[in-house]
Amino acid sequence: MTREEIRQAVVDIIExxxxxxxxxxxxxxxxxxxxxxxxxxxxxDIIMELRKQYSVQVPEDDYPKLGxxxxxxxxxxxxxxDK
Amino acid sequence: xxxxxxxxxxxxxxxxxxxxxxxxxxxxxTEKEKDIDTFLTSMSHGEKERARKYRFKxxxxxxxxxxxxxxxxxxxxxxxxxSNISFTYNHYGRPLLNPDIHKTPLEFNLSYSDDxxxxxxxxxxKIGVDIETLDRDVKELVTISKNFFTENECNNICNxxxxxxxxxxxxxxxxxxxxxxxxxxxLSIPLHSFEILLNAEQPLKFLTSExxxxxxxxxxxxxxxxxxxxxxxxxxxxxxxxxxxxESTRLEQGSEYCLKYLKTCKP
Numbered sequence: 477m478t479r480e481e482i483r484q485a486v487v488d489i490i491e492x493x494x495x496x497x498x499x500x501x502x503x504x505x506x507x508x509x510x511x512x513x514x515x516x517x518x519x520x521d522i523i524m525e526l527r528k529q530y531s532v533q534v535p536e537d538d539y540p541k542l543g544x545x546x547x548x549x550x551x552x553x554x555x556x557x558d559k
Numbered sequence: 560x561x562x563x564x565x566x567x568x569x570x571x572x573x574x575x576x577x578x579x580x581x582x583x584x585x586x587x588x589t590e591k592e593k594d595i596d597t598f599l600t601s602m603s604h605g606e607k608e609r610a611r612k613y614r615f616k617x618x619x620x621x622x623x624x625x626x627x628x629x630x631x632x633x634x635x636x637x638x639x640x641x642s643n644i645s646f647t648y649n650h651y652g653r654p655l656l657n658p659d660i661h662k663t664p665l666e667f668n669l670s671y672s673d674d675x676x677x678x679x680x681x682x683x684x685k686i687g688v689d690i691e692t693l694d695r696d697v698k699e700l701v702t703i704s705k706n707f708f709t710e711n712e713c714n715n716i717c718n719x720x721x722x723x724x725x726x727x728x729x730x731x732x733x734x735x736x737x738x739x740x741x742x743x744x745x746l747s748i749p750l751h752s753f754e755i756l757l758n759a760e761q762p763l764k765f766l767t768s769e770x771x772x773x774x775x776x777x778x779x780x781x782x783x784x785x786x787x788x789x790x791x792x793x794x795x796x797x798x799x800x801x802x803x804x805x806e807s808t809r810l811e812q813g814s815e816y817c818l819k820y821l822k823t824c825k826p
Binding site for chain 1: 609612613614615617618621650651652672697698699702703706707732736745746747748749
């Protein structure tokens with residue numbers, strides 16, 4: 477997957493989890509939780525969906541790296557390049 | 560134990576918070592929305608920027624009320640104006656009083672869910688709070704439990720009648736959240752590395768030595784700060800009293816807070 481495809485995959489998961497939130501034009505550089513209301517349980521849902529849909533395992537120590545969409549793309553790119 | 564009730568005027572000095580006390584404040588976002596302009600004037604540039612970035616008014620208002628009330632309450636206890644409260648953030652994003660500005664052993668933690676905000680204030684001990692709405696319908700709670708909770712916790716949830724699983728999950732969740740927030744490392748602490756013991760004298764046990772300090776003595780209390788909400792507080796330290804404050808309906812007319820109840824914790 478390309479970076480843009482990874483971004484869209486993460487946004488799709490968020491949209492599925494929080495259908496009431498407006499996920500269009502999320503700023504890649506700003507923390508996701510500072511733009512839309514996601515709590516810790518929602519965050520674990522995202523981790524679970526990445527595991528379920530793309531077989532990506534994210535260890536707890538790396539959770540802070542997924543705070544922004546830029547961070548998600550940087551972290552997931554090597555893990556999802558063959559997906 | 561009979562629960563004493565007290566009131567005071569917040570324009571007067573805040574009631575003294577002694578070293579052996581913890582105060583928890585419950586705030587309703589909708590009841591404080593009329594004060595949003597005042598709250599904004601007390602917020603830092605960074606906080607205003609963050610408020611501006613929220614896409615929905617409800618999220619923005621909740622953030623402003625939470626920050627505004629946190630500043631007002633901390634300012635009340637530290638005898639400084641709300642705008643002079645200075646925050647810093649640890650590596651995991653947990654807000655703390657800036658130690659370069661505030662030479663105080665005061666500790667605090669904040670949580671919000673839907674219309675409810677709780678703020679815990681104490682001295683010289685770690686504190687974490689969490690709040691959830693009781694009507695939160697947790698999707699895939701069994702899957703979350705299997706993936707992130709301990710085996711015993713997961714079994715307890717799975718072996719509970721389906722209609723009671725949601726509440727049991729939330730009971731585990733608010734306690735786990737309160738604990739990881741008190742430690743200050745958030746979800747970087749694996750939720751399966753410690754087990755919540757719901758009906759035991761000991762509130763939790765560590766399943767790994769990593770991430771946890773076995774020297775600290777932890778306690779937890781679960782409570783409903785207002786109908787429809789479930790909360791937990793996690794804290795370290797010796798015997799002390801915990802008071803939960805809620806603005807009385809008369810606050811709007813007479814500016815009074817109401818001490819909803821007092822609970823003495825004897826670990």
